Structure formats: structure tokens, C-alpha cells
Amino acid sequence: MPIPPDSAGVDRSLLRDDVYRRLRDAIVDGTFQPGEQLKDGELAEWLGVSRTPVREALLRLGASGLVVALPGRSTRVSSIDAQAVRDARDVIAAMHELAVRQITGRLSDQDIERMRKANSRFADAVDAGDIAAALDADEQIHRIPVAALGNQAIATVLDQFDPLVRRVERLRFTTDGHASVEVHARLIELMAAGDAQAAASVAFELWHTLPADS
Structure with a gap:
């Protein structure tokens, strides 16, 4: 998963909702394309936070239908159905x-x-x-x-x-x-x-x- 090189990190005090909104918007605006794999470690590094709020955000995105999580395998951006x-x-x-x-x-x-x-x-x-x-x-x-x-x-x-x-x-x-x-x-x-x-x-x-x- 290519992380945008020109995107600035965010403060480590970000609330879980802020992490969710950043990831949601990155999917909506096409930064992350349908089918693209999302790795919590890379996302955490990009946002400057721990993996925990990223994992929680990915769960919420899954409930919204923006990502598809395959147990034990990977999380990918969903296609527009x-x-x-x-x-x-x-x-x-x-x-x-x-x-x-x-x-x-x-x-x-x-x-x-x-x-x-x-x-x-x-x-x-x-x-x-x-x-x-x-x-x-x-x-x-x-x-x-x-x-x-x-x-x-x-x-x-x-x-x-x-x-x-x-x-x-x-x-x-x-x-x-x-x-x-x-x-x-x-x-x-x-x-x-x-x-x-x-x-x-x-x-x-x-x-x-x-x-x-x-």
C-alpha cells in the first residue's frame, strides 16, 4: 500500500474519531483506491499514532462498507457496489x-x-x-x-x-x-x-x- 509521501502526519493526541475521519476521507477522495490493501502499521506511521486507533477505525470503516476485512488475511478498500x-x-x-x-x-x-x-x-x-x-x-x-x-x-x-x-x-x-x-x-x-x-x-x-x- 503506497502511503502518500507529501501528506503530513498528525498530532499523536488524535482522538479515535479523528483517525477514522482521516482514513474515511482518504478512501472517499481516492487517495486509497478500491481493492488497495490497507496495513494498520503503515497507516499508523502515516498518521503518527499507535496501531490501536487505526484498527478501531478500520473496524468502523468495515461496518460502513468502505473496507472489506478478510479474517487472518488483509483489509482492502471496497469497490463501489x-x-x-x-x-x-x-x-x-x-x-x-x-x-x-x-x-x-x-x-x-x-x-x-x-x-x-x-x-x-x-x-x-x-x-x-x-x-x-x-x-x-x-x-x-x-x-x-x-x-x-x-x-x-x-x-x-x-x-x-x-x-x-x-x-x-x-x-x-x-x-x-x-x-x-x-x-x-x-x-x-x-x-x-x-x-x-x-x-x-x-x-x-x-x-x-x-x-x-x-
Whole structure:
């Protein structure tokens, strides 16, 4: 497994979640390609941490479907499986629909403004072709209602299945993310107006615009 030579290490005090996010993002952005073997020792050296948080992160990535672990053999980056993506997309859509339906009308003005600013950052990133920044801003938009709702079960489900879909999202934002800017804006304004039914419908349909066969 070739470790990127120009990638700086991270502080040894990294929390397990930080290690997980670094490895997740490296798979999503294509640093580690489908079929590539991941060795915990090399990854630990790359990140500047012990093997323990790396092994824990690989287990989480396995649960998300981003890696496939063969007992006693190796851990490899999974291929993009259309059925698995469709299944994950459908679950994610249902969770966001539920969160938006329940929090609309109770979301603070500050949270609405944070969503608007995140969508502005998303638009700027799409215009600049900065796909990593677009993915980050997109995640912020959708996670604000989830965080405000405070339903840990929804958050846990999203944490498990989001990474699998992010790889396909990246492909969409690479070709055209401008349509998402408008849909995000519509979702935000419906939530600001307190229209829970319409906002939930947009939240659900937004995820179903994602082609699972990419």
C-alpha cells in the first residue's frame, strides 16, 4: 500500500474519531483506491499514532462498507457496489426526512443562518472545483438539523452509512453540483418558513437525485 509521501502526519493526541475521519476521507477522495490493501502499521506511521486507533477505525470503516476485512488475511478498500449504495442512500434519505420533519418549526434562527452560510460555501466550492470543500459544506448543511434535533439514533445511523454514499456524491459534485445549491436553498427556506411537510419531502427527494449506479 503506497502511503502518500507529501501528506503530513498528525498530532499523536488524535482522538479515535479523528483517525477514522482521516482514513474515511482518504478512501472517499481516492487517495486509497478500491481493492488497495490497507496495513494498520503503515497507516499508523502515516498518521503518527499507535496501531490501536487505526484498527478501531478500520473496524468502523468495515461496518460502513468502505473496507472489506478478510479474517487472518488483509483489509482492502471496497469497490463501489451499486446495490449497497442504493440501500445506504435510501436509509440516509429516510433519516434526513425524519430529522427535518421533526425539527422544522423548532430550528433556531442561528441554525438557519448557519445552513445558509454553509450553502454559500458549498456554492463557492462547486464554482472553484474544490470537491473536498463542497463535500464538507454539504455535510454541514445536512448535519445542522440532525444535531439540533439531538436524536442520537438518527446520528448513529448516518455515521454508519454516510461514508459509503460520500464516494458517489464526490463523483456527482465533480461533474455538476450546481443543481444541489438550488435544492439546498429551497430546503433551507422551507425550514425557515416552518413548512415541515414540504421541507421533509425535499430532504427525502434530495438524496434520491443521487445516482447509485455512478
